[in-house]
Amino acid sequence: MASLYIKDRETAALAAELAAELGTTKTEAVRDALRRRIAEIAAPKSGSGQGLLERLDEWRKANPLPPPTGLKADKAFFDDLWGEI
Structure with a gap:
C-alpha cells in the first residue's frame, strides 16, 4: 500500500477542515x-x-x-476610434 504524506501545512489544514465538515477521516475526505x-x-x-x-x-x-448599436464596424469606424481620419 502506498502512502501520501502531505508536507504543505495549508493543504494538510484544508484536508483536516474538510474531514471535520464531513465527519470523516482526512484520508476519506482527500x-x-x-x-x-x-x-x-x-x-x-x-x-x-x-x-x-x-x-x-x-x-x-x-x-x-x-444590444446591437446599428453602427457599421468597418475600417472607417476603427480609424475614427484611433483618430486616424
Whole structure:
C-alpha cells in the first residue's frame, strides 16, 4: 500500500477542515475530493454530467451581449476610434 504524506501545512489544514465538515477521516475526505475533481475534469470528455458547451451556454445567459448599436464596424469606424481620419 502506498502512502501520501502531505508536507504543505495549508493543504494538510484544508484536508483536516474538510474531514471535520464531513465527519470523516482526512484520508476519506482527500479521496472524495480527488474523485470529485477527476469526475469534474472527465465530464466534458465523456459526455456525462455538464459539458463545456452547457457551461458556456450558462455563462452566455448570465453575461449577455449588449444590444446591437446599428453602427457599421468597418475600417472607417476603427480609424475614427484611433483618430486616424
